[in-house]
Amino acid sequence: MTAVLLVTGATGTVGQHVVAALADRDVAVRSGVRDPETASTELADAGDVVKFDFAKPETWGDALADVDGVFLMRPPAVSEADVNSFVDAADRVGVNHVVYLSTLGAEKNVIIPHHRIEKHIMGTDITYTLLRASFFMQNLLEVHRADIVEHDELFVPAGSGKTSFIDARDISEAAAVVLIEPDHANRAYDLTGPEALDYGAVATTFSEVLGRSITYPNPSLLAFSRRMYQRGTPLGFIALLCGIYTTARLGLAARVTEDSYLLLGRSPRTVRAFIEDHADAFRGDSRPDRTLP
Ligand SMILES: NC(=O)c1ccc[n+]([C@@H]2O[C@H](COP(=O)([O-])OP(=O)(O)OC[C@H]3O[C@@H](n4cnc5c(N)ncnc54)[C@H](OP(=O)(O)O)[C@@H]3O)[C@@H](O)[C@H]2O)c1
Structure with missing residues (x-):
């Protein structure tokens, strides 16, 4: 068997x-x-x-x-x-x-x-x-794409807090490694990307990759919640997002570790690489594809 x-x-x-x-x-x-x-x-x-x-x-x-x-x-x-x-x-x-x-x-x-x-x-x-x-880069695509495509804005209530964004593809690869290799029994790994960025820096990276200005208006929790509600986002999900972005605002999402590197044997993907891989979707040229490259 x-x-x-x-x-x-x-x-x-x-x-x-x-x-x-x-x-x-x-x-x-x-x-x-x-x-x-x-x-x-x-x-x-x-x-x-x-x-x-x-x-x-x-x-x-x-x-x-x-x-x-x-x-x-x-x-x-x-x-x-x-x-x-x-x-x-x-x-x-x-x-x-x-x-x-x-x-x-x-x-x-x-x-x-x-x-x-x-x-x-x-x-x-x-x-x-x-x-x-850590916080998935894919959230930028799956949750915040409309603000980028329609308003040229990265509209998240994270203040100036930094986040150690990780690409979900790297998490998946790490999961495959620990499922197959015998050395990971009863261990915990903190999987982060290679750097912690604030959302102003992420907006700058969007601008550079997409070739148009994407701003970070640094909205309040109320302004963010109002926009998400008007877009039809369920209240429970808005509350969850507010909790997550408050964590980032408080500087609690910024830790960068070596664990992704350890499991992958290479540097995890950067935010810039993620945006480059999905530039068409962020330009509005294609729908976000759940089957990412
Ligand atoms: N997003 C982040 O930044 C972040 C960071 C750290 C940890 N996490 C954790 O990651 C997890 C989410 O992972 P993800 O983003 O890969 O998931 P996801 O994209 O939200 O997808 C949810 C999956 O769960 C399946 N599902 C829904 N209800 C189910 C049910 N009753 N029984 C069996 N399967 C069901 C869905 O399948 P179908 O709908 O096709 O049936 C789908 O495959 C959460 O626990 C979250 O807390 C997220």
Whole structure:
């Protein structure tokens, strides 16, 4: 029987690249998705595609059959209790290794679900690797593209705080490394990009790459919330973003570590490289593509 690696969130920003990175390494991959039919057509190299839903335990048995390792992420709308129950199920069927996508600082921040999910995983018999990731560069594309395309503005309420942005593609590659190599048992890695930038510097980089002026108006939390609300963004998501940008405003998102370099064996991608890779989407020439290069 071939051991299989299960990827949860396989259609998501990080998961889709974890699947691709594992497929590149000739590993048996299983993509756990809520809609297998759509995912099979949209995901390149999705491997074995099975129905999987954190909220539907009846889908867990098939997803976990013969699984040796799991890439585990918590979709923002899924309860921590459902994630923890799934971890317990994985433990019961003998899964050896869970790689959990967490967030930078989760070990100290007791109010966020990642903190408690990490602890829950550590309390099982499963070997774990925690990937505590900084702020994804992909948020610039998936959340803030409209401000850049329509208003020539980077409209986030982060003050002059710096952020150690990381490209989700680098997180995915690091996840593939720790899933496959044997040396990462019961360890945590703080995954950041190579530098911490404030949003003024990010706007300058946008201007240089796109060849037109992109400004950072440094909006208040209220002005930001109002614009997002007018765009139809759900209130819960606006509140989540305000929390994240307040963290950056307070200077708590600026830590740069060597861990990405350690796992990737190269420097992680810069913000400039990310903008260059997606320049067409930021110019408004194409829709943001979930299947990024
Ligand atoms: N964004 C950041 O800057 C950042 C930084 C650090 C950590 N994180 C953490 O990263 C995680 C998000 O990762 P991501 O951005 O790759 O995800 P994402 O792009 O938001 O995608 C969510 C994924 O979850 C799947 N999903 C949704 N509901 C599900 C359910 N009930 N059962 C099973 N799968 C379900 C979705 O699949 P379908 O909809 O196709 O079914 C999709 O694949 C969060 O835990 C977040 O806290 C984010």
